[in-house]
Amino acid sequence: MSIPFIDLQAQRKVLGEKVSLAIQAVLDRGDFIQGQAVRTFETELAEFTGAAHVVSCANGTDALTLVGMAENLGQGDAVFVPSFTFVATAEAFSLLGVTPVFVDVQPDTYNMDPASLKQAIIDAKQSGLSPRMVVAVDLFGQPADYDQITIIAKENDLIVLADGAQSLGGEVKAKKVGTLADYTTTSFFPAKPLGCYGDGGAIFCENGEKAALLTSLAQHGKGTEKYDNVRIGLNSRLDSLQAAILSVKLSVFAEELDKRQVVADRYTNALHNLVTTPFVKDGYRSAWAQYTLRLENRDALKAHLAERGIPTAVYYPMPLNKQTGYQNDPVVSTGVAASELAAQEVLSLPMHPYLESDVQDQIITAVQDFYG
The missing domain is CATH 3.90.1150.10 (Aspartate Aminotransferase, domain 1)
Incomplete structure (x- = not known):
């Protein structure tokens, strides 16, 4: 008997007809882009995590890039990234012209080492870079040490972004991932703990103005008028079919x-x-x-x-x-x-x-x- 590394078909059997019915509902409505299922899922995910705002997008990499865009990161800026992670954590910011500075991890949790972060900030300043953001990755599902990372970030006026691509559902002292940093991003790649049947991502934040900005950036930089795009943005939307599937999966x-x-x-x-x-x-x-x-x-x-x-x-x-x-x-x-x-x-x-x-x-x- 072949043993699957991750068994999505076993989950499919448990969910039964619920996924098919959710997909059929989208097909019947015909609202495939930014439809009812997307708004419903964003609301459900905010309730699950306790986050004030959830902005969905096309994938976890875009989620990271959109945060960088919302904070106007660019040439000469430094973001601090653990060296032991998937490439998207650095790639998302390199695309904006930002310099990723690689930080070591703790040998027991594989998450960012606060002592290494402190030294990396000193190094970046000495090299002429402008430190802007810490991107802590919750590797394998365990949240990073946000208590220590946040202290260091505040001392250096840095934004903290939690890359929660692997940790959605994780907690620190009963606080859920999605509420542990200034921003949190996640991925709905099929193999993730909460995965769809294609690709998708989301950003969590507490600031309503930043959430509105992220929504605009994810939709070509749209303004209040449909064809008045007020900023440079991306085409990064979670489609309605994937949102409907994710709502069913979120229920279990x-x-x-x-x-x-x-x-x-x-x-x-x-x-x-x-x-x-x-x-x-x-x-x-x-x-x-x-x-x-x-x-x-x-x-x-x-x-x-x-x-x-x-x-x-x-x-x-x-x-x-x-x-x-x-x-x-x-x-x-x-x-x-x-x-x-x-x-x-x-x-x-x-x-x-x-x-x-x-x-x-x-x-x-x-x-x-x-x-x-």
């Missing part, structure tokens, strides 16, 4: 998060004596986008599991500072050793809410067999 999302936690706990209880398992800080809740092990002989375990029909994934095999397109961007003067080592040692196991216990036992046994 809280339950799915609980199920992800059960899977994570079973993995950890069975494997923590053999291999480094994920560390979640006290008072934090992970959305468990990934369940990621850490070991020196990563490739050997990956091959061992593949022989037994168990898929794995490496997120990410190369830190951003090593990637060809970003090798000329500045790196914090103290280096990003934790990021570079993590890229050599991480390995993610199958993780989704519908991972049956017998399949999980099969995965656990295979890992245990590797260690003899």
Whole structure:
């Protein structure tokens, strides 16, 4: 039996006809662009997270870029980005002419290291860049240390943006992702904890004027008149079909998060004596986008599991500072050793809410067999 890394079909069976009916409702109305389903989903997502405003858009990368545009970032400005993350976190700002400055991560959570951030801000100022924004990534589903990051940001008059592409549903001391920073962005790529059947993204913020600006920027910079575009914008809209699908998925999302936690706990209880398992800080809740092990002989375990029909994934095999397109961007003067080592040692196991216990036992046994 083939084991899927993420089983979207299992979720589809649970949702039953609800998705089909939601899609049919959009087809019947014919409001495919910025239709009723989009406004409904934005309202539902704001209620779920507690965010004052939710602005949907075409994808998670655009969400980041739109925040940069709303804050008028450009040439000579610096944004501080963890080196150990997906390329979109830096790419979204490089497109605006902004300089990403690569910061190291903490070796246990893989999230931005506040001490490294402090040094990177000093470095950027000394190099003549204008520090503007911290882009903290909630890698694998656990929120970053926003308490410390926010203190540092306020000391340096920086905006804090939470890249919550993997962490929607996560919490810090009962506060949900979407309310932990000045802005939060997320992605609805199908493999995300809350994913659609195409692509989509959203931005969360507390400031109504910024939300209105983001809405304008995501729709060609529109003004009050349909053909009076008052600023340069993007064509970045979540379509109605995807919004309708997301509303259905959001209705079971809280339950799915609980199920992800059960899977994570079973993995950890069975494997923590053999291999480094994920560390979640006290008072934090992970959305468990990934369940990621850490070991020196990563490739050997990956091959061992593949022989037994168990898929794995490496997120990410190369830190951003090593990637060809970003090798000329500045790196914090103290280096990003934790990021570079993590890229050599991480390995993610199958993780989704519908991972049956017998399949999980099969995965656990295979890992245990590797260690003899």
